Amino acid sequence: MKKRSFNLASLTRSKITWAVVAEVLILLVCFVIRPDFFSIKIQESTGVLYGSLIDIVNRSAEISIIAMGMTLAIALGGTDLSVGALVAVSGAMALKLMRWDVLEYVTPGNYSVKPFWMAILFPLITCTLMGLFNGVLIAKGGMQPFIATLILMVSGRGIAQILTDGKQFTTMYAPFKVIGQGNLGPIPMPIVIMAVVCILMGLFVRKTAFGTFVESVGVNRSASRLSGISSDAVIMIVYSITGFLSGIAGLIYSSRIMSNDSNNAGINYEMDAILAVVIGGTAMTGGRFSLVGTLIGSIIIRTIVTFVYYFGIVAEATMAFKALIIAVVIILQSEPVREYFARRSDKRAMVKRG
Amino acid sequence: MPDNIILEMKQIEITFPGVKALDQVDFTLRKGEVHSLLGENGAGKSTLIKCLTGVNHKDAGQIILDGVEINPQSPEQAMEMGISTVFQEINLCPNLTVAENIFIGRQPMKRGRTIDWKTMNRRADELMERFHLDIDVTRPLSFYSTAIQQMVSIARAVDVKAKILILDEPTSSLDDNEVKLLFDVMRDLREEGMGIIFITHFLDQVYEISDRMTILRNGHLIGSYGIHDLNKVQLVTEMIGKDIDVIFNLKRADVKADAAYMLEAEHIGIPGKVKDISVNIKEGELLGFAGLLGSGRTETAEMLFGAEKTAKGSIRKKGKDVSLKNPHDAIMEKIAFCPEDRKLDGIIGDLSIRENIMLAVQARRGFLHPMSRSEQEKLADKYIKALGIATPDAEKKIAELSGGNQQKVILARWMATEPDVLILDEPTRGIDVGAKAEIQRLMLEMCGDGVSVIFISSELDEIIRCSNRIVIMRDREKVAEVDGATCTQQNILNIIAEGSVAGKDKEAGV
Missing domain, CATH: 3.40.50.300 (P-loop containing nucleotide triphosphate hydrolases)
Known part of the structure; x- marks a missing residue:
């Protein structure tokens, strides 16, 4: 093994360190205002964990899952604006499929479905294909990712509306409810799904050479191609993954509300996901990426939202407050600030040694 | 005045x-x-x-x-x-x-x-x-x-x-x-x-x-x-100009009399880039490409590597027809290519030396068969030592190296794939004399091991010094092929210069 230096200066230079610092600071403020913020209890009736921290992680599932894919898209030097719209498509499709035989069921609400797996699988396949569509436009059509994914961002919600004839369906079908509101042992299901997705993604990019290929294409597409990497294939796979993950997030979201909501499902998710990736230390210019950083980033974003809800900040000010905290986090992570602290700790280390 | x-x-x-x-x-x-x-x-x-x-x-x-x-x-x-x-x-x-x-x-x-x-x-x-x-x-x-x-x-x-x-x-x-x-x-x-x-x-x-x-x-x-x-x-x-002969005693390897053809290209070309060219190269041969910039030498190399798909003709590798639609195809056929523009097409600036070296090998294996970290480190260390790449360790970003060392890393990337055919487009441009000599030595060594090397350069003296055979290109086509052992710079200059006039009339007909 090679020696890796873990001195304070290299830690202060890392963006992830500062993301963690920011998260801890926000949590500390929460703790000071509400000492019971950190308590985690088991709900006696269901045996499921509950508490503010659990809630934060639970509610961050959609963004965390999407941001895993977004990290790869950004590492390629691109971005995917269509994720929020795909969340809506996924939910609309699932709810539509659960009502195939609606006429046979007179009791409103409690619809079951002839093959239930269709209501899960079809939305995922559709979203993957829509992601692939983005990838083809970018890789083969040579379009700017921003523009290519804008197409589905704009039209996706329309597609969702068409799927459901502009109606909002509700369901009470129990198996579907498990996805967003169920639990595995004491752990809420969205957290389980999010953990599985994060672990699988981590294994996929780091245990295969895919992560290296993504970084390579993101830094220099032409040189990567000349080294034998199928740059186009890498791009198409990444956008398909992002589409697929948006599909999963869509199922979780619609299961939470047991309904489809083409207008509001996944709204602003693309921005939150991009933000999570950036806070996690992946540069918008592409290249090196960190999935762990992204995970921390999306939890920070959710922490802020929870913070705002908990402490009774008026609803109208929510966005402004969120923006304020995010601005502070980003400034903490900026090059000059990190350099400043790194230099200070360099100096301190020298004083100690000298 | x-x-x-x-x-x-x-x-x-x-x-x-x-x-x-x-x-x-x-x-x-x-x-x-x-x-x-x-x-x-x-x-x-x-x-x-x-x-x-x-x-x-x-x-x-x-x-x-x-x-x-x-x-x-x-x-x-x-x-x-x-x-x-x-x-x-x-x-x-x-x-x-x-x-x-x-x-x-x-x-x-x-x-x-x-x-x-x-x-x-x-x-x-x-x-x-x-x-x-x-x-x-x-x-x-x-x-x-x-x-x-x-x-x-x-x-x-x-x-x-x-x-x-x-x-x-x-x-x-x-x-x-x-x-x-x-x-x-x-x-x-x-x-x-x-x-x-x-x-x-x-x-x-x-x-x-x-x-x-x-x-x-x-x-x-x-x-x-x-x-x-x-x-x-x-x-x-x-x-x-004439480079001062600073290069230590480089000896051109002779091609074995019974050497088989490694790569044969017949009538390949791309409209507007290369008219029509046929070249072949034997095992262990060093084939030089001379010609001014824009004469079609780079485009020819790109066709032999699949970076540009040839619009016509055929390419045979060891007597077998091959179709080179993209660089990946060529790498599967054990063909390697160091491009002319190191910065634009060669190095992956933000990645480490280790990753830059293992890239082509990994690309050939596909991403589902990753090299382990220790395999990568062994490969990188081997070539850092063999090529004398000046760096404290393999984890340094390639962008932070000097031009000559970057070129050696790219060369290492391709040597690591153990190619049959190695195409080098201006590998010695913009690097200092010492690194130049070393790259020429490596080329000749590889020829000795039976690799066929195609060497493109604007510096005639280094082409003449190293090549067994020299293809001369002008106005997007091959105009002559001369023996490396017997030709002189003057021969080649004459062929390049006289064409500037004659070539133009021909071009009008295309």
Whole structure:
């Protein structure tokens, strides 16, 4: 093994360190205002964990899952604006499929479905294909990712509306409810799904050479191609993954509300996901990426939202407050600030040694 | 001094970190002449121009314009002094109209507040008339062809009351008729007494339009000549120069008599890039590609590697037909390629040396069969040692290495794939003499191990020194094949130069 230096200066230079610092600071403020913020209890009736921290992680599932894919898209030097719209498509499709035989069921609400797996699988396949569509436009059509994914961002919600004839369906079908509101042992299901997705993604990019290929294409597409990497294939796979993950997030979201909501499902998710990736230390210019950083980033974003809800900040000010905290986090992570602290700790280390 | 001298640059010196880009260069431009500035890439032409236009600042020397010493600090200042430049890439705004492009930043105003469109369009019309162009100046620039856009940028440059006009590779994207149109304009301007500095790598055009020429090589002035003082062969010789034989005793490996053909390409070509070329190479042979820049040598290499798909013909590897649609296909066939532009097509700047070395091997295995970290480290360490790459460890970013070391990393990337055929496009350009010699030694070593090496270079002496056989290219086709052991630089120069005339007629027929 090679020696890796873990001195304070290299830690202060890392963006992830500062993301963690920011998260801890926000949590500390929460703790000071509400000492019971950190308590985690088991709900006696269901045996499921509950508490503010659990809630934060639970509610961050959609963004965390999407941001895993977004990290790869950004590492390629691109971005995917269509994720929020795909969340809506996924939910609309699932709810539509659960009502195939609606006429046979007179009791409103409690619809079951002839093959239930269709209501899960079809939305995922559709979203993957829509992601692939983005990838083809970018890789083969040579379009700017921003523009290519804008197409589905704009039209996706329309597609969702068409799927459901502009109606909002509700369901009470129990198996579907498990996805967003169920639990595995004491752990809420969205957290389980999010953990599985994060672990699988981590294994996929780091245990295969895919992560290296993504970084390579993101830094220099032409040189990567000349080294034998199928740059186009890498791009198409990444956008398909992002589409697929948006599909999963869509199922979780619609299961939470047991309904489809083409207008509001996944709204602003693309921005939150991009933000999570950036806070996690992946540069918008592409290249090196960190999935762990992204995970921390999306939890920070959710922490802020929870913070705002908990402490009774008026609803109208929510966005402004969120923006304020995010601005502070980003400034903490900026090059000059990190350099400043790194230099200070360099100096301190020298004083100690000298 | 004679009073028709408009510009004098004396003893110009410019140093970049680690390199002397210009060393005591003199340059004189007279009124009413077209003066060609010649030299290979990296000779210092553009540095000299950038010094004159205030982009780069000189460390020593004088610039005298019309008898007054000047020291331009920025292109805008240089333009005010009467020095206008038209660059190779058109730097106008394609979405604006022709008139707007000509007057951008100095629009005629009405009462000092609003733009006087009428006057602007009328004056643009007058200007275009002077250039014999009958176009609608209110159309967006992108509506017109590249040649017209080029004319517009010249018109713009001239209209700011220029005394000196610098044209940097203006003809590289023009066809024959358009070049003629441009030359007519240049002649008109010459008649009006303007001094024109013309940079090009088309030698025919130099002889067609210029009155005098100045040759630079490696930042040194080689000389200024009247157009009839030097013929093409002498000109090419002066441009390329003769490298001092610093290289230690390199010995060309002989090809075994019974060596089989490794790679045979028959009648491959891409319209507009390479006409039609057949080459073959035997096991353990070193095949040199000589020819000026733009002669089609890089494009040929790219076809043999699948980076550009050949439009016709066939390629056989060890007697078996292969289809090379992309670089990945070629890598599967054990063909390797070090591209000409190291920065653009070679290095992955943000990744480590280790990752840069393992990339092609990994690409061949596919991402589902990753190399373990320890395998990667072993591979990287092996080649860092074998090629003498100067770095503290394999985790350093490749972008932080010197050019020579970057080139060695790229070479390592391909050596690690254990290729049968290794194509090297200008592997020694822009690196110091020591690294150059080492790369040549590695090439010859690989030939000794039975690898077929294709070696493309602009430096004839290194081609002659290393190659068993030399393919000479000119005007996008192969014109000759000579034996490396018996030919001389003069042979090759003659073949390259004589074609500049003969080749042109042929080209017209395509």
